[in-house]
Amino acid sequence: MSRLNHQWISQLPIKKITNVKPVSGGDINEAYQITTPDKKYFMKVQPNKTAKYFGHEINGLKALGKAIRAPKPLYNGQINGDAYLVLNWIDAGYQGSQSELGQLVAKMHSQTNDKFGFVDNHETGALNKTNNWDDNWSRFYVEQRLEPEIEACEKLGRWNKWRQQHMDNMISAFRKYYQNHEVVPSLCHGDLWSGNYMFDTEGHPLLIDPDAVYGDREYDLAMTTIFGGFNDEFYQAYQQTFPFDDGLQDRLQWYRFFYLCLHLILFGETYGGSVDSILGGF
Known part of the structure; x- marks a missing residue:
């Protein structure tokens, strides 16, 4: 969690973030829940990778999403050398x-x-x-x-x-x-x-x-x-x-x-x- 300090989080393309906390689901990637006054997001982070690290998952989710229910890729990029992917949050x-x-x-x-x-x-x-x-x-x-x-x-x-x-x-x-x-x-x-x-x-x-x-x-x-x-x-x-x-x-x-x-x-x-x-x- 120390990686995601205020300076890191402030660079995300999401406004009015009120909380970021680690969640399960990160066998390969670090996983977080992001909270804003309006909604929640699910974020994966892969240290020391470029944004394209998540390209295959994004393309897969888009292909699945045309036919069935699957998470939607919302934002993807790199912050301080770490790749991230933000999806819509789904309550389990x-x-x-x-x-x-x-x-x-x-x-x-x-x-x-x-x-x-x-x-x-x-x-x-x-x-x-x-x-x-x-x-x-x-x-x-x-x-x-x-x-x-x-x-x-x-x-x-x-x-x-x-x-x-x-x-x-x-x-x-x-x-x-x-x-x-x-x-x-x-x-x-x-x-x-x-x-x-x-x-x-x-x-x-x-x-x-x-x-x-x-x-x-x-x-x-x-x-x-x-x-x-x-x-x-x-x-x-x-x-x-x-x-x-x-x-x-x-x-x-x-x-x-x-x-x-x-x-x-x-x-x-x-x-x-x-x-x-x-x-x-x-």
Whole structure:
């Protein structure tokens, strides 16, 4: 909090600020609530970054916001070498409808594009994700998602011959399947775990913190199955709104791998067993 002194706060493009206090929601960024006589704001701060640090999130929120409920980016800039992003404040509720959440995600996935990718790339400390436009899903997923992960694992010493052998088998099966199965590029959240949805005080759901990409909607659905937080009502409502394609459960492993391997990169061999469990099936 010492970073945000009066001199720092006075440079924000918000008038009559009466209070700034730290709040939860800052796993990667520092997070604050800003209060004025008229309204509240949610602000993220990333020390020692330029304003464009938040560009991917801003573009993702704008894309989601055209179709579903999501926070609105209001201000973005840099103060004293720190990047900031200001969003509208949303009071959180603790009870909400999983059915409505399922409908919300299905509606997001119904927004389509003619190619896979996104308007910008996403660089993180762990992995640089390119989102270059491609009309071939298997090529996009292998070259712009899986191969960068393998490279990161190798640099960290978290890869071996066994993993590479089974990875090659998995990629071969993946490519073979999608030679004969068309995928429509759907707007995906990109990090759809339970920490990235919330309910407002009226119980309506919204999605936050996107890592947006136009991809296979099953890439998003796989993430919902890893850490919990999505129940039968969610999947039933999704299915009614945007029916699943046959054989979904078999394909989810390809996408669960991406998220679990990312956790292997971030947190180490705690996730090695989960990664090996998937690879062992190929």
